[in-house]
Amino acid sequence: MACTIIFNIIGFEVKSQSKRKTSGNAPxxxxxxxxxxxxxxxxxPLAENEFYNPILQGCYPDPAITRKGDDYYMVCSSFAMFPGVPIFHSRDLVNWKQIGHVLDRTSQLDVHDTGISAGVYAPSITYNAGNDTFYMITTAFAGGLGNFIVKTKDPLNGWSDPIKLGFDGIDPSLFFDDNGKAYVVHNDAPDAGKEIYKGHRVIKIWEYDVASDKIIAGSDKIIVDGGVDISKKPIWIEAPHIYKKGGRYYLMCAEGGTGGWHSEVIFVSDSPKGPFKPAPNNPILTQRYFANERTNKVAWAGHADLVLGPDNKYYGVFLAIRPNEKDRVNIGRExxxxxxxxxxxxxxxxxxLVPLAPKLKTPxxxxxxxxxxxxxxxxxxSFAEDFSSEKIDYRWIALRGPREAFIERTKGGLRITPFESNIKQMKPTATLFYRQQHNSFSFTTTMQYKPNSEKDLAGLVCLQSEHFNYVFGITKKDDEYFLILQKNSRKNNGTEVVSTVVANCKVxxxxxxxxxxxxxxxxxxxSYNTGANGFVNVGGVVSGDILSTNVAGGFTGSLIGLYATSGNDATVSNLQ
Known part of the structure; x- marks a missing residue:
């Protein structure tokens, strides 16, 4: 609670500072x-009865799905993005609308001082027909929450504040049995002193009291140790979900780590508390067995969830990646x-279990x-935005804090009031982000801006993390204005971020x-365009390597941001 209060105070301070700034200082x-x-x-190209896979392009990883009647709801991880946990609705599993975010208030999500790949991991959404309530359960590596739930009667009408749960581990999900009992399953470390190898994890189950929204103390039990075959030392058994079919209980998990060996595996039992027997044909989903050099490569498939579709057939949502021609992952997990x-x-x-195709038949x-x-x-x-709508599109997000702390609609467009923090700091920054959704793309914006000093900068940022990004913006030197391209990257996997002005020009x-x-x-x-000679390139062609998870690490995809700061560090002395 203390962290949340501090964050709210910081937010109000930023707003009050913005009122003291001149309009010329805000782009x-x-x-x-x-x-x-x-x-x-x-x-x-699509035929009439086809649709493209992935269904959510860009950084929408770790999907989970549930159904109530004819309505399907799906959520994804959001890490330090704010608002957190995007939620989508469909009636047919093909056509989806984003209906908001589950965690859209600072009382629900405090990520103000965390790295981009911390925050909220692997949410799971479940509808409980017994009390007509939706539950979202997840793990927060920020704000002191750990594992928690929020709930609602109507996903279109907002979610509760977090209810903290008293267990360790990650990737929790809820299972509501038809006899009224409820359970939480999650990934955890082995019991103390029993870790056999690096990456050795277990799946644990707890009984859950629906009336009090608490796990039942002492009810925990390990139901999978290591994975399908512990003698083969499988790594990172995680993302568990329980399903009931034909009176039996099926436990589905990811196994192999979120990388090239990622997969989905399945177990069965006569009781939700086990013992669980692995299927003889595991894995039931993976892309790990194919040649690295293949056309339209899709890899890292796993972390799945199942739902019964409108045609009374099961479907599974899962994450995977589409690397670029150098096998780098810039878009992120989709x-x-x-x-x-x-x-x-x-x-x-x-x-x-064959190379994934780019399109599917519609049901x-x-x-x-x-x-x-x-x-x-x-x-x-194409996605076009003129910021004329009363409500900003859900695809626009911030990092570590609310968008509303720095954006304001005006007759001329969207004003972004700069923060003193810059893009390299683990603080809220005045940056409105859009996910990179293609390996080949263009992103163009029109900006009106007059910086007051060399500490002021506004423009675009391409960001994989606070340690790896490009900044392309306008600043001031003496009485002249410059457009600069700055590269920020962490040196030798250490903590030091090296900043280089790749190029600059008067504008x-x-x-x-x-x-x-x-x-x-x-x-x-x-490139830039002042209307005189068309677009002019600045800095030539630069490598996207620092915008990939291959170089930057972490769990997110590249983001493109509209950015303003009064803490610019590409100072006069850095400009050539």
Missing amino acids: IFSNVLYQGNDQVYKDH TFILPVDWSGEFPVFENG AGIKNRTGQDGFIPNGNF DISNPVQLKVESKGDEYSF
Whole structure:
């Protein structure tokens, strides 16, 4: 609670500071155009009864799904992004709308001083028909929460404040049995002194008291030790979900770590507390067995959840990645879906053990309306924004704190009041982010801005983390204005971030300036347009390596941000 109060105070201080700033010191962004241009979608146009996989492009990892009647709800990890835990709704598993975020208040989420890949991990969403209530359970590596739940009668009408749960580990999920009993399953460390190898984890279960929203003390039990076959030293058994079918209990987990050996495995028991027997045909989903060099590569598949579809057939959502031509992961982990064959004893993801294809058949009677009528687009698409709507689009997010602390709608567009913090600090920054959703894309914005000093800067940022990013913005030197491209990267995996001004040029700010970043796979370029001679490149072509998880580490994808700071450190002495 103390951390939350401090964060709220900081937020109010920032707002009061913004009122003292002149309007010329705060940039106004009048429009944005994001355009995806991946070759895979050009090579694989859709037929009338097809849709693209992934269903959520960009950094939407660790999907979990539930159903109430004809309504499906899906959530994803959000780490230090704010608001947290995006939530989506569908009636057919093809066409999805984002309906908000589960954690949209500072009383629910305190990530103000954490790294981008900390915060909220692996949420699970479950509908309990017994009390007509939705539960979201997750782990927060910030704010002192640990494992907690929030709940609601209606996902369209907001969620409760967190209810903290008293157990360790990660990746919790809830299972509500048809006899009224409830359970929490989660990943945890082995009992003290029993760890056999690095990456050795267990799956643990607790009984859960629905009336008090507490685990029942002393009811915990390890139901999987290590994984499918502990003699093979499997790593990171995690993301457990329990399902009941035909009177038996099925435990599905990820195994192999969130990387090249990632997979999904299944166990069965006559009791939710075990003993659980692994299926003989595990894994039931993976992409780990194929040649590294393959066309339209999809990898790292796992961390799945199952749901019964509208056609009375099972489907599974899961994460996977689409690396670029240099096998670098800039987009991040995305949400995919596959039909599941559960005609036998164990479920198997259909075509989940062969290289994943870029498109799927729609369920019978379902029309693909992605990108229409408010449904989220996929494939190659454009996203245009002029900030004229009363409510900002859910796809715009902040880091470590509310967007509303620094954004303001004006007649000319969106004003971003700068913070003193800059993009390299583990603090809330005045940056409005949009996820990179394609390996090849362009992102263009028009900005009106007049910095007062060399400490002021506004423009674009491409960010993998606080340690790895590019800044492309306008600042001041003496009585002239400069556009600079700054590269920030951590040195030798240490804590020191090395900042380099890659290029700079004088810029005329008498009229609004267009700023653009483009990516063609691993090659990124930055340019500007003052209306005189079209777009002019600054800095040539730069590598996207620092925007990949291969280099930066962590669990997020690259974000593109509209950025303002009064703490610019690409100072006069750095400019050439």
